[in-house]
Amino acid sequence: MQRSKSASNRLSPPSPSYSPDVSIPQTTRRKSAGCLKRINSYGQLSSSAVDSSSNLAGKSAWRSPGHCQIPDVLGNAYLKPELPTTYDLRRVDHSKRVSSRPWYPPSPYYEIPQPPPLTQKTDNEFERKLRKILKSVRVRTADPRLRYGHFQEIGTGVNGAVVRARYHRKPGVQVAIKRCILYPDRDYRQAIVRELCIMASKHPNLIRLREVSIWRDDLWIAMDLMRSSVFTVLCRRGIPEQHTVYITCETLKALIYLHAIGYLHRDIKCENILLGRDGQVKLADFGLSACTDRHNRDRLGTNKWMAPELIRQEVYDEKIDMWSLGITIIEMMDRVPPHYLLKNEDELFQTITSEPGPTFKYSYPSIYMRGLVAWLLDEEPRSRPGANDVLMELDVHIKSNLLPCSSPSELARFLGQVLPPQ
Incomplete structure (x- = not known):
């Protein structure tokens, strides 16, 4: 026992005797600020804060008073919508569609068919009757407003109003146009046919008929314009x-x-x-x-x-x-x-x-x-x-x-x- 005590005392350094009356000077250790997370002016953690945060694993980051983080309670309870799959279309190169060779008709006697005139089926019989009677007067089935303009009312007739109009292509030429509504009444249409037959006679003392236009439910009668x-x-x-x-x-x-x-x-x-x-x-x-x-x-x-x-x-x-x-x-x-x-x-x-x-x-x-x-x-x-x-x-x-x-x-x-x- 004596030998063991002496051996232990010999191995351990001698401890100084402590007396409360004796003051022992101690060196002041510098405090490190590495544990604080500093935020730079751009709202990102500085490099020193990143280094210190790696050493403080498992500890919560410091936050200023009044700022708290809302916990994600729901988590993945709601599925995110899946975006539809988009495909990239191939770009169209219009230059490849232009052929260097000119277009030729399939035969030298080929003619491009013209579109049919805009007429109503209900007036085909009346139109055929006018074309048969008025052989020397042109009967049109297109919109008269495409040929005439600057309409001005100058009088009224039995079957319709009479207006003054000008040709679009010849502004110096004026005509008088009488516009009649084509009612389905048979006697009314016969009266119109009689009037057109008389004017188409070309007598010098009868008003002369120039042309007739059938457009929708109206009949446009173009005549000579008098003073x-x-x-x-x-x-x-x-x-x-x-x-x-x-x-x-x-x-x-x-x-x-x-x-x-x-x-x-x-x-x-x-x-x-x-x-x-x-x-x-x-x-x-x-x-x-x-x-x-x-x-x-x-x-x-x-x-x-x-x-x-x-x-x-x-x-x-x-x-x-x-x-x-x-x-x-x-x-x-x-x-x-x-x-x-x-x-x-x-x-x-x-x-x-x-x-x-x-x-x-x-x-x-x-x-x-x-x-x-x-x-x-x-x-x-x-x-x-x-x-x-x-x-x-x-x-x-x-x-x-x-x-x-x-x-x-x-x-x-x-x-x-x-x-x-x-």
């Missing part, structure tokens, strides 16, 4: 007797041809007599025309210009146009037709059928003009003259200097003084 109507002149002043005689002679030529081909006009008045820039006189608006080979009893026309037999709905013929012409002559000189102040239709019809033929009231024509009007306004249709007889009588009076008659140039000069320039 004005006689009614437009009457809105400014009355027409002198010499111009009235000339207009009457030209209107009689139109009526002679119209009655010869078997048609009635049934609406002779100043609104339907058109005047040209060179003094031409043409009859227009044949929407109420009828055939003379039928028993006509319909009361159609303008009431103040109707003949007594037409008002009574008796069988009438072309003599009703001669009565209307006599009323029109009074209208040209008086500026208003007879019985102008009568507004009630029943009273007007009673006056026309019961009283003798009217005469001039506001003008002072010659005695020969009064005799002409009295001849035309005969109450008995059998003793009423025809258009050819009246024209022959007028020629005799004009050559005998009993009636003054102007020339086309004088009428054109008169229109230039009365109407505003266009």
Whole structure:
């Protein structure tokens, strides 16, 4: 035991004796700041903080007060949506599609087929009928607005409104277009066909038809554009007797041809007599025309210009146009037709059928003009003259200097003084 104690004491160094009264100086150890995580200005841990964090494995990082990390409680409870698989398409090189060789038709007689015209199946029968009747007039099935423009309404007809239009390719050329709705009524379409047949006759005293366009449910009728109507002149002043005689002679030529081909006009008045820039006189608006080979009893026309037999709905013929012409002559000189102040239709019809033929009231024509009007306004249709007889009588009076008659140039000069320039 003694030997073992001495051996242990010999191996261990001697421990200094400790006394509380003796102060032993101790060296101060420098504190390391490597345990702190410093954040740089860019929000990343500095290199010293990374080194120290590797040594502090298993310990929580230091956070400033007030900042906490929300724990991920759900984890992978919800599956993330799978994005659809995308494929990269091969880029199209348009230069490879261009062939260096030119295209040649399969044969020298090959023709590219034209697209069919835009027409309606319901109007094919009506279109074939027009093409068969109007052989000298072009019938189109395209949109008329592609050919015409600058539409301006200038009047109204029986079957539709009349507008002024210009060609797109020729702005200096103007036409008058009458637009009619193609109702399925058979009688209505027959009236349109009669009107087109009369205008397609190309008589110099009848308004000339240029072309017809069928587009959807409308019929566009292109005609010659005249300077004005006689009614437009009457809105400014009355027409002198010499111009009235000339207009009457030209209107009689139109009526002679119209009655010869078997048609009635049934609406002779100043609104339907058109005047040209060179003094031409043409009859227009044949929407109420009828055939003379039928028993006509319909009361159609303008009431103040109707003949007594037409008002009574008796069988009438072309003599009703001669009565209307006599009323029109009074209208040209008086500026208003007879019985102008009568507004009630029943009273007007009673006056026309019961009283003798009217005469001039506001003008002072010659005695020969009064005799002409009295001849035309005969109450008995059998003793009423025809258009050819009246024209022959007028020629005799004009050559005998009993009636003054102007020339086309004088009428054109008169229109230039009365109407505003266009």
